[in-house]
Amino acid sequence: MSAPRVAEPSAAWAAADPYASALRAGRGPLFLRRADGWLLPLEVERWCARADAVDRDVLERCEGTVLDVGCGPGRLVAELAGRGRAVLGIDVSEAAVEHTLRLGGRALHRSVFEPLPGEGRWDTVLLMDGNIGIGGDPRALLDRVAGLLRPGGLLIAETAPVDVDERVRVHITDAHATVSAPFTWARLGTRALLRYARGWERAGQWTSGGRRFAALRSPGSRSAGSSAEPPKRTAVISSQRARNTSAGRPVADS
Incomplete structure (x- = not known):
């Protein structure tokens, strides 16, 4: 399966100085801002902290080798690496990749739409913290993820806490009104998500800590277990050798 050429989100995120500054400081405030003043708070402090109980529950559901798309500052990559799991993060933000490496994780400065290691062989792909919105075209992103996973591989996506389906043109902005280049987000x-996932097999959905998740299996042969329930024992496997947005509610600009 050939990857769609979507360069715009990568270029916009890479030029997002407010995002890089927030990651380096480990704190916000930081927002996605639409032209009409709509703001979506980004949870920088949570992303820069260690994996929390909700994150760890998601990671218990991961199978085999794991690719974290839009890994941000790397809390999930670091947590899995600390467990001896084979995991790679990718992010278009150099600051995010640097942070991930400092935590002891492995990460590449790469867009999901660029060539990646292990294409067609990953067991699990993560799209956390609203990263199902990358590129503003959910169907194209799902097609790309299907090409990264082995047949029957597992996608775990964090979805918005409300029933929404929208594509917006946004900037990243901080409290000082510094803004990034505009880009499209969903x-x-x-x-x-389930409407867009034609050909995918549903493997579960759940809510935890006010956050919502869905698990899907890529088109192809099914794996041994069809659900994304946490295993009773997590296998330890050898290590392998890169922006997030919150799925929270938008708030009105004041």
Whole structure:
């Protein structure tokens, strides 16, 4: 399966100085801002912290080798690496990749739409913190992820906490009104994600800590277990050798 050529989100995120500054400081405030003043808060402090209980529950559901798309500052990559799991993060933000490496994780400065290691062989792909919105075209992103996974591989996506299906043109902005280049982003609730996932097998959906998740299996032969329930024992496997947005509610500009 050939990868769609979507360069715009990568270039915009890479030029997002407010995002890089927030990651290096480990704190916000930081927002996605639409032209009409709509703001979506980004959870920088949570992303820069260690994996929390909700994150760890998601990671228990991961199978085999894991690719974290839009890994941000690397909390999930570091947590899995600390467990001896084979995991790679990718992000278009150099600051995010640097942070991930400092935590002891492995990460590449790469867009999901660029060539990646292990294409067609990953067991699990993560799209956390609203990263199902990358590129503003959920169907194209799902097609790309299907090409990264082995047949029957697992996608775990964090969806918006509300039933929404929208594509918006946004900037990243901080409290000082410093803005990034504009780019297209999507916000999807679970119901909308399932509509786009034609040919994928549903493997579960759940809510934890006010956050919502859906698991899907890529088109192809099914794996031994069809659900994304946490295993009773997590296998330890050898290590392998890169922006997030919150799935929270938007708030009105004041």
